[in-house]
Amino acid sequence: MGGAKVVVYGLSTEGYAIACQMAIKGADVYIIDESTPSAISLKAEIAKTYPNVSSLKEDEPLLAMEPIDVAISKAQYLFFTPRIRKTGQDIKTEIHSKFKDATTSLKKNSSVIYTLPAGFGGNNENISLLEHVTGLEVGKQISYFYYPLEDLNQQPKFIGSFNGKEDSVLADLLTTGKKEKKFVAISSSEHFHAINVLSRFSSLSSILEVCRYVQDDITKNDLSSDDFQEIFLDNMISGLFDLKSLGSSFESANTLMYLINGSVKGIDGYIKKLIDEIRSTLKKNDLKASRTKIALSWTLDQHEMRGDKIEMLQNLTSRLRDYIGDVEAYEHPNSDLFHSDKTTIIVACSKIDFENIEKNKQDTNIIVIKANPLCEIIQ
Incomplete structure (x- = not known):
């Protein structure tokens, strides 16, 4: 893999877990805490020592840092994993604002991996925003992937990719165990995610409604x-x-x-x-x-x-x-x-x-x- 340069934007539980996974695999990983002006270098030994965000923040180990825009400009892969705390109609505004901040400094031939749920068609909006912010065309000068993270013990089986384009380095970074990740079109990954979410909630709703009586x-x-x-x-x-x-x-x-x-x-x-x-x-x-x-x-x-x-x-x-x-x-x-x-x-x-x-x-x-x-x- 030759130490792929990875930036994880958002010191969230999901972001930190995936950053640790990639650092242990030998990637050159920086993680960005949105509340600070610097990107933190995450080495394999730190990833092994601190299993979660709380333990890292409590101990405050001395870590190498560099300015956020510098780290992002060097990134081959940018994972978007922010903490979203607004509610209702303000959620979309908060996500778009953070997405702009995360992607502004990206250079040609880099890749963005969006890990929040995007609903149906939400990725098309993200792609338009990415092209507007960077001035780069998705699919030709910059790549876009959809990988909605929730249950850390059960990451998505599929990586949604613009035009279904495969990326063996990304697949290697995200693979845990022996089962390789499969690339599908972005709309397909949106549908897979929707089926998972709705199956769970339909079952839950049935139980809750019956128990109410x-x-x-x-x-x-x-x-x-x-x-x-x-x-x-x-x-x-x-x-x-x-x-x-x-x-x-x-x-x-x-x-x-x-x-x-x-x-x-x-x-x-x-x-x-x-x-x-x-x-x-x-x-x-x-x-x-x-x-x-x-x-x-x-x-x-x-x-x-x-x-x-x-x-x-x-x-x-x-x-x-x-x-x-x-x-x-x-x-x-x-x-x-x-x-x-x-x-x-x-x-x-x-x-x-x-x-x-x-x-x-x-x-x-x-x-x-x-x-x-x-x-x-x-x-």
Whole structure:
């Protein structure tokens, strides 16, 4: 491979993971933290020492740096992996702004690999923007690839490529294990990604909607023994950004749009059910709002590219505060949770948080609600 020159734009969990993977393979990798003016050189030994962004930031090792525009101008491959934190209509503006910043200094014969979900046709917009910013023609003077990253344990099988053009160096950089990556047309990779996202959310929506109609305790008990009760709010929100990006691809109503909107409404309906369950728990236990504390236990990855889990936690916190003043979010269940003079209702938003709560629970003055399809209550 001769040490391909790679720049990863965005010190996100996904960006750092892929940067480490390539550095260990012998590539000459620089990673750009958008909040600093320099690109950081990422050597194989650093990639092996620091497994994630948090460990790298905590230790702050001395690393070689160079100005961002210099690093980008030397890049053969630029991976676009920024952290997106705007919401609603502002998402597109934030992405376009960062994409311009990332690509302005690129030179002829370089390649851009776009790793955020682009919905249907979103890559055409990116290609037009890339040509406008660089003055280079995609397919002739500069290359463009689509590789939507989400689950780091299961990277995409396909690399979307302008005109389906193959690149053996890129395939080598991205291959993990023995299975080689396959190049397909960009529109094909958009469709593959859409099928994956919609398959997951259609299945999830079915479970959530059926569970909304469970009223009696016998059915609740029987269903709670099933594997799908291991689905927590954290799992439900994974990929919601991708689903919404598909939704913004269409102007008019069609069957696909009904599927997308139905899945988004399924999540909204679940949040409403969770809030109703919390309120009814107060009533059933004769708890006064002023003497009750709600603790949302959700350990989040603050460095993920997508900000939808962070947004959902803020949304849930503010909606609960309409009913109860004392609502706090906790990253890791700590001792403060278990030593309150109020009755505490802990909402476990992920499997790992639930397991930690069960391990550390000492106080009887605690009610735990699992944020799973049935909203199971443990007293």
